[in-house]
Amino acid sequence: MSDLITFNVPDKEQFLKVVDYYSKNASTTQFDLLKQDPNHKEYRFVSFDFSLSQDSKISKTIIILTNHHKQPLTSSRSISLYTDNDLILASSFKDILGNSFSIIKSSYKPVMTPLSPLSPSLSSMNLNQLKSAIPAIKDINAKLMETNPKKKKIAVMTSGGDSPGMNAAVRAVVRTAIYNDCDVFAVKEGYQGLVDGGDSIQQMHWQDVRGYLSEGGTLIGTARCMAFKERKGRKLGAKHLVSKGIDALVVCGGDGSLTGADLFRAEWPSLLEELVKDGDFTEEQIKPYKNMSIVGLVGSIDNDMSGTDSTIGAYSALERIVEMVDYIDATAKSHSRAFVVEVMGRHCGWLALMAGIATGADYIFIPERPPKAGEWQQELKDVCLRHRQKGRRNNTVIVAEGAIDDQLNNITSEDVKKVLVEIGLDTRVTILGHVQRGGVAVAHDRWLATLQGVDAVKAILEMTPETPSPLIGIEENKIIRMPLVESVKLTKSVAEAIEKKDFDLAISLRDSEFIDSYNNFIQTTVKDDGSQLVSEEERLNIAIIHVGAPTAALNPATRAAALYCQSRGHKAFGVMNGFKGLIQDGEIKELSWLDVEDWHNLGGSEIGTNRTMPSEDLGSIAYQFQKYKFDGVLIIGGFEGLQAVKQLKDARDLYPVFNIPLVLIPSTISNNVPGTEYSLGADTCLNTLVSYTDSVKQSASASRRRVFVVEVQGGNCGYIASYTGLVSGAVSVYTPERELRLQDIQEDISLLKENFKNDQGETKSGKILIRNELCSDVYTTDLIANIIDDASNKKFGVRTAVPGHVQQGGTPSTKDRVVASRFAVKCVKFIEEFNHSLKTNGANQEGSDSKVLRFYYDKETGKKIYTCGSEELENQSACVICINGTQLSFKPIQKIWDEETNEKLRKGTVYHWEEINQVSDMISGRLMLRRELLNEN
Ligand SMILES: Nc1ncnc2c1ncn2[C@@H]1O[C@H](COP(=O)(O)OP(=O)(O)OP(=O)(O)O)[C@@H](O)[C@H]1O
Ligand SMILES: O=P(O)(O)OC[C@H]1O[C@](O)(CO)[C@@H](O)[C@@H]1O
Numbered sequence: 006m007s008d009l010i011t012f013n014v015p016d017k018e019q020f021l022k023v024v025d026y027y028s029k030n031a032s033t034t035q036f037d038l039l040k041q042d043p044n045h046k047e048y049r050f051v052s053f054d055f056s057l058s059q060d061s062k063i064s065k066t067i068i069i070l071t072n073h074h075k076q077p078l079t080s081s082r083s084i085s086l087y088t089d090n091d092l093i094l095a096s097s098f099k100d101i102l103g104n105s106f107s108i109i110k111s112s113y114k115p116v117m118t119p120l121s122p123l124s125p126s127l128s129s130m131n132l133n134q135l136k137s138a139i140p141a142i143k144d145i146n147a148k149l150m151e152t153n154p155k156k157k158k159i160a161v162m163t164s165g166g167d168s169p170g171m172n173a174a175v176r177a178v179v180r181t182a183i184y185n186d187c188d189v190f191a192v193k194e195g196y197q198g199l200v201d202g203g204d205s206i207q208q209m210h211w212q213d214v215r216g217y218l219s220e221g222g223t224l225i226g227t228a229r230c231m232a233f234k235e236r237k238g239r240k241l242g243a244k245h246l247v248s249k250g251i252d253a254l255v256v257c258g259g260d261g262s263l264t265g266a267d268l269f270r271a272e273w274p275s276l277l278e279e280l281v282k283d284g285d286f287t288e289e290q291i292k293p294y295k296n297m298s299i300v301g302l303v304g305s306i307d308n309d310m311s312g313t314d315s316t317i318g319a320y321s322a323l324e325r326i327v328e329m330v331d332y333i334d335a336t337a338k339s340h341s342r343a344f345v346v347e348v349m350g351r352h353c354g355w356l357a358l359m360a361g362i363a364t365g366a367d368y369i370f371i372p373e374r375p376p377k378a379g380e381w382q383q384e385l386k387d388v389c390l391r392h393r394q395k396g397r398r399n400n401t402v403i404v405a406e407g408a409i410d411d412q413l414n415n416i417t418s419e420d421v422k423k424v425l426v427e428i429g430l431d432t433r434v435t436i437l438g439h440v441q442r443g444g445v446a447v448a449h450d451r452w453l454a455t456l457q458g459v460d461a462v463k464a465i466l467e468m469t470p471e472t473p474s475p476l477i478g479i480e481e482n483k484i485i486r487m488p489l490v491e492s493v494k495l496t497k498s499v500a501e502a503i504e505k506k507d508f509d510l511a512i513s514l515r516d517s518e519f520i521d522s523y524n525n526f527i528q529t530t531v532k533d534d535g536s537q538l539v540s541e542e543e544r545l546n547i548a549i550i551h552v553g554a555p556t557a558a559l560n561p562a563t564r565a566a567a568l569y570c571q572s573r574g575h576k577a578f579g580v581m582n583g584f585k586g587l588i589q590d591g592e593i594k595e596l597s598w599l600d601v602e603d604w605h606n607l608g609g610s611e612i613g614t615n616r617t618m619p620s621e622d623l624g625s626i627a628y629q630f631q632k633y634k635f636d637g638v639l640i641i642g643g644f645e646g647l648q649a650v651k652q653l654k655d656a657r658d659l660y661p662v663f664n665i666p667l668v669l670i671p672s673t674i675s676n677n678v679p680g681t682e683y684s685l686g687a688d689t690c691l692n693t694l695v696s697y698t699d700s701v702k703q704s705a706s707a708s709r710r711r712v713f714v715v716e717v718q719g720g721n722c723g724y725i726a727s728y729t730g731l732v733s734g735a736v737s738v739y740t741p742e743r744e745l746r747l748q749d750i751q752e753d754i755s756l757l758k759e760n761f762k763n764d765q766g767e768t769k770s771g772k773i774l775i776r777n778e779l780c781s782d783v784y785t786t787d788l789i790a791n792i793i794d795d796a797s798n799k800k801f802g803v804r805t806a807v808p809g810h811v812q813q814g815g816t817p818s819t820k821d822r823v824v825a826s827r828f829a830v831k832c833v834k835f836i837e838e839f840n841h842s843l844k845t846n847g848a849n850q851e852g853s854d855s856k857v858l859r860f861y862y863d864k865e866t867g868k869k870i871y872t873c874g875s876e877e878l879e880n881q882s883a884c885v886i887c888i889n890g891t892q893l894s895f896k897p898i899q900k901i902w903d904e905e906t907n908e909k910l911r912k913g914t915v916y917h918w919e920e921i922n923q924v925s926d927m928i929s930g931r932l933m934l935r936r937e938l939l940n941e942n
């Protein structure tokens with residue numbers, strides 16, 4: 006039996022000191038790994054394995070560095086030190102270290118195997134070296150104990166208008182806090198609960214947030230609290246927090262709530278002083294509360310907070326709006342009517358803008374870009390009539406509730422209706438109202454809220470008195486932190502800019518997606534009047550091909566690309582039925598405005614898709630490219646799409662006609678395209694799976710004590726399974742990235758037994774496990790269900806559920822619609838710019854019909870000459886639009902193929918969603934159980 010020893014290392018700086026010490030005294034390759042990446046943020050997850058030899062047997066002691074909340078996490082990043090001559094026993098460690106180190110007895114069985122090949126017998130650290138390390142560690146530890154003497158007490162609240170996803174955030178905060186050994190409290194009814202104190206601030210337990218993921222609104226209540234706007238109210242809030250011993254507060258709310266939080270933070274020291282003066286507390290009593298940690302989570306449907314691309318609830322509200330407008334479309338088309346739809350958003354136009362893009366609206370009114378007073382009426386009439394002339398049977402105009410003109414006069418839906426009536430349109434107004442805030446959270450909001458809730462607690466645990474209060478946001482695909490005070494300031498400056506009529510500044514203060522989307526909307530919809538046409542010579546022929554399995558985003562992406570092409574005078578050609586169609590029938594259709602205008606909400610593929618690769622007949626493909634004089638190709642698809650771009654690029658030597666920009670928009674529900682973290686279609690699939698798993702869980706709960714094993718698609722890529730696990734609150738997720746062993750299933754059986762033991766017949770007791778279809782050859786969905794069933798001793802029942810191809814279909818989610826539109830326009834712009842720069846560089850077009858030849862062979866020397874200037878540029882001309890962390894870029898296919906592709910498994914080499922599984926394991930209780938089992942033994 007070995008011991009598990011936990012070193013207390015609360016912050017990064019101290020941790021690095023320890024690491025530094027060891028790295029100087031031990032020269033193992035594993036340490037080098039850490040040294041290369043000293044800033045690795047998961048520094049808390051480092052474990053030290055000591056392999057010990059005693060009487061020619063090898064046993065093992067694990068020493069884990071953790072934060073001060075004793076989070077003994079092991080991870081794949083473990084770092085090992087090995088001794089091969091001296092004997093070190095955990096108990097002797099305890100003797101040497103004394104009581105400042107906690108020692109948790111573990112059930113860890115000594116490993117009776119030879120040292121693994123990864124860790125050859127390294128003569129790094131002997132007992133003497135270790136002994137000499139002790140004082141330094143002791144010293145560090147003692148200091149750390151001084152700075153972090155007590156267990157944190159964290160309160161969480163939701164404030165302002167409720168938004169779908171707030172419950173997911175609360176659940177994440179509660180469980181992460183408990184997992185980290187903190188006490189956690191819910192403040193009921195927003196700031197009103199702080200002002201009221203007493204029972205309004207209640208301790209929360211693990212079980213209290215069961216089932217929270219699939220509930221709309223906020224279960225801990227919210228309010229608009231006038232009293233907190235007064236200093237008197239905030240003083241009461243401070244008093245109640247201190248009297249409950251709370252020293253950290255997570256506020257999930259909109260711009261108003263976070264402005265209040267920032268003010269509360271700024272006033273905190275003076276509020277405490279006043280409370281002492283008033284005799285509520287003594288100096289001694291308030292001493293531990295001098296540094297109140299406040300963290301902001303942006304929960305609001307309005308998406309009006311600077312510093313984050315999307316707020317918790319915004320995509321759910323957008324989904325509600327878009328679903329309603331889709332319904333309205335059907336009746337509007339039937340009667341040839343115009344509809345003016347008013348949406349919420351206060352002073353922010355995000356909901357109106359994105360709804361306009363996602364519903365194919367004719368016109369939008371948003372406060373950040375007000376139309377000219379007295380002139381907008383004519384522009385609106387022109388746009389609607391033009392679209393009617395093109396063949397549209399209905400018109401849709403989206404009006405933000407805060408819409409104004411450039412003289413700051415309000416524009417109401419009735420004002421807009423009057424204008425449309427003047428041109429003879431039978432017009433109706435629909436004010437969507439609170440339906441927009443209702444309903445359950447979409448997948449995006451569930452994972453966003455969960456990851457942000459987890460990060461809020463992490464931020465609290467990492468905070469020092471000097472750390473500014475953070476706001477947790479998201480930029481492209483990465484959860485980020487920024488100082489709350491800055492975000493509040495920036496948000497205020499948008500309102501100020503609008504007030505000062507500085508609209509350029511107002512829109513520039515929104516995020517880059519907002520600006521891109523706005524420009525795209527204008528260019529493809531309002532300005533499709535010929536004003537954006539490029540000169541005859543610059544007009545291009547652009548092919549659009551769908552490759553691989555369908556996703557719901559194929560049509561919206563094609564629509565946006567085609568509409569943008571038309572507004573610029575380019576021709577967009579739809580290649581019918583993928584490369585198969587091109588080879589067999591050569592059917593290529595020039596896409597007209599009317600062909601594509603209503604593809605914004607169509608799943609599947611109107612031009613057809615399949616898995617045939619260009620390599621099947623490159624000659625025929627080259628022939629068609631030549632015939633239609635393509636200047637660029639937009640391929641929309643998944644891994645096959647990537648392969649197709651690669652094959653066409655590789656065939657350039659043989660077929661110079663492929664020397665044109667070849668751009669892939671990743672679109673696959675599996676999100677397995679190497680080089681990027683984001684594929685279109687995955688969001689719709691996740692939403693489908695959210696509804697599916699919610700229903701399955703409801704059935705499981707209704708039957709009480711029932712477990713479902715749900716099998717999801719994804720091929721060899723566990724992305725969809727991992728995210729489904731996170732957003733459905735699965736007990737466990739089995740993916741190809743983590744080897745599935747019998748002991749994992751056994752561990753889940755223990756967790757299930759534990760859960761059912763404690764549930765006392767509660768209604769939210771249905772459980773699900775998610776299994777990726779290819780995660781194991783041995784443990785099939787049925788086998789897993791049978792193993793669990795067998796082990797359940799009839800205490801609970803097990804069923805399987807396989808959604809199958811429903812995962813590839815459906816109506817595109819709003820997120821897929823707006824991102825498809827953004828990517829498609831960006832890609833056509835990329836093709837435009839590439840061609841333009843070649844022209845302006847005087848590219849030699851010798852030897853080909855194509856306008857954009859990348860190279861030719863010099864007649865005399867036979868040498869390859871790059872007309873675009875360099876091989877690098879030539880490489881860049883075959884690329885993929887990628888998102889990595891906060892970065893959006895066009896990555897050359899060659900680079901992706903060489904550095905990031907696992908061709909055999911048809912996915913990338915980077916496991917970029919690893920954190921999702923770690924968070925799932927923690928929030929499902931799996932890690933807690935593991936720890937408890939360790940403690941029990
Ligand atoms: N300037 C402020 N000072 C102190 N407290 C404030 C301030 N602004 C707002 N609050 C507090 O936050 C609460 C919620 O603010 P508000 O009604 O503006 O909603 P919000 O948080 O912006 O959410 P949403 O806009 O999504 O409904 C207010 O009722 C008030 O208690
Ligand atoms: O629900 P209430 O208090 O009527 O407030 C409505 C407002 O709240 C929001 O839904 C969220 O801020 C706004 O879009 C809307 O203006």
Ligand SMILES: [Mg+2]
Pocket residue numbers: 165259260261305307309351
């Ligand atoms: Mg607000």
